[in-house]
Amino acid sequence: MAKKQEVYQYASLKDRFRVEWKIFALAYVFILIADNIGQIKIPVGKGMFILFPIFYAIILGVLSGPQVLKIVENKHVKAASKLVVVGICPFIAKLGITAGANIDVILDAGPALLLHGFGNLLGPLLALPIAILLGMKRESVGACHSINREYHMALVNNIYGPDSAEARGSLSIYIVGGMVGTIYFGLMASVIGMTGLFHPQALGMASGVGAGIMMASASASLCAIYPEWADTISTLASVGETMAGITGIYITMFLAIPMTDKLYKILEPKLSKFALKSKNEEETQV
Amino acid sequence: MRYIEWFVLFCLGACGTALANFIGYGVSFMDSIPGLLVLLVISMIAVALVKLLPLKLPIVAYCSIIGLLVASPISPVRDFVIQVASNINFTAPFTMVGAFAGLAISDQLKTFIKQGWKILIVGIFVMTGTFLGSCIWDQLLLTVAGAI
Numbered sequence: 001m002a003k004k005q006e007v008y009q010y011a012s013l014k015d016r017f018r019v020e021w022k023i024f025a026l027a028y029v030f031i032l033i034a035d036n037i038g039q040i041k042i043p044v045g046k047g048m049f050i051l052f053p054i055f056y057a058i059i060l061g062v063l064s065g066p067q068v069l070k071i072v073e074n075k076h077v078k079a080a081s082k083l084v085v086v087g088i089c090p091f092i093a094k095l096g097i098t099a100g101a102n103i104d105v106i107l108d109a110g111p112a113l114l115l116h117g118f119g120n121l122l123g124p125l126l127a128l129p130i131a132i133l134l135g136m137k138r139e140s141v142g143a144c145h146s147i148n149r150e151y152h153m154a155l156v157n158n159i160y161g162p163d164s165a166e167a168r169g170s171l172s173i174y175i176v177g178g179m180v181g182t183i184y185f186g187l188m189a190s191v192i193g194m195t196g197l198f199h200p201q202a203l204g205m206a207s208g209v210g211a212g213i214m215m216a217s218a219s220a221s222l223c224a225i226y227p228e229w230a231d232t233i234s235t236l237a238s239v240g241e242t243m244a245g246i247t248g249i250y251i252t253m254f255l256a257i258p259m260t261d262k263l264y265k266i267l268e269p270k271l272s273k274f275a276l277k278s279k280n281e282e283e284t285q286v
Numbered sequence: 287m288r289y290i291e292w293f294v295l296f297c298l299g300a301c302g303t304a305l306a307n308f309i310g311y312g313v314s315f316m317d318s319i320p321g322l323l324v325l326l327v328i329s330m331i332a333v334a335l336v337k338l339l340p341l342k343l344p345i346v347a348y349c350s351i352i353g354l355l356v357a358s359p360i361s362p363v364r365d366f367v368i369q370v371a372s373n374i375n376f377t378a379p380f381t382m383v384g385a386f387a388g389l390a391i392s393d394q395l396k397t398f399i400k401q402g403w404k405i406l407i408v409g410i411f412v413m414t415g416t417f418l419g420s421c422i423w424d425q426l427l428l429t430v431a432g433a434i
Binding site: 006008009010013016017023024026027028030031032034035036038052053054055056057058059060061062063064065066067068072074076077080081083084085086087088089090091092093094095096097098099100101103108109110111112115116118119120121122123124125126127130131134135136140143144146147148172173175176177178179180181182184185188189192197198199201202203205206207208209212213214216218220223230234238239240241242245246276 | 287288290291292294295296298299300301302303305306309310322324325326328329332333337343344345346347349350351352353354355356357358359361364367368371374376377379380381382383384385386387388389390391392393394395396397398401404405406407408409410411412413414415416417418419420421422423424425427428430431433434
């Protein structure tokens, strides 16, 4: 079997370090600041919003970028996006260990885990009518079919073409997800968790939506709300996330995209007369 | 990336995790080291499997599966792994991920702002629907499976 030769981005480790030392130095500074602030609990009604150090780290990161404080340049931005996976690997390994330690929780959930990924399909059902009412056209199909992480975006590009309206919509939500997704998932999980409608086990499993960082944020909030269920929640979040990662690509390809496309064809003629008229198309441009 | 690059980057990442674990949770560096080494070894095995196996699974899937296996009852090192990993607080490695993720999207800030409020609303609905749908569906599945 001919194995494709891996192309190395840097000539040597030294070369890599020459670019990336700054990113690590900044990351350590952000950790110093963010973890010193620690968790902040804001009481809201009966429950609370929990702010985690990762939220401050994300905000500090965005502010350091080339468009605000200009501490880092574009080459650092590119390098940092490759480093996310370096940071997330040990984290996922740690969750895997928690899962292994609580293997009985997984065995209990058993077949439920195999089917877990289908719940995501409520996303397009809820968002597509809103997108059409806001005046979006075909880009709403790309935007609404999923939470639009890298692999979803790749599929949309593949099916509709990289220049399509659908791909533009997908990229828009990808950017929104990157900017606010982690923080939003943490806050949303606190709110939905506190309604008491769902069992902590279901909440934990549901955190695995197919985006590691969003899963982590949601499950961290849930563990803070239900400390006595913390191990169970992180176990199911981790296994749910792994399942969603494996089944997600097929669910997106064979169900989410065709379904959203079909739904658009049904809803658009009915809803577009009520839609907001945009003065120009600027909000759909990326 | 070469093995040595992954290795050095993981070590630098582990320093960040140790720092967060110390500042945020008061766990000393010495107490963090064994757990960090275990996580490092698992991550390196995952890197090797991605390079060697023809199966196209994301690296995080391997990390999760290996972590699960070494801590499961079939593993001879189960007790050791669980014990040392328990010193690493679950959100400690997370601050560093946030730092990288924040830097990685920092060149999209203007695009994000320019896209306007409509895209933000649609994004919020997609995320809410996805999570809420999962909650409802998983609650149903777990009830049917008799787990809850």
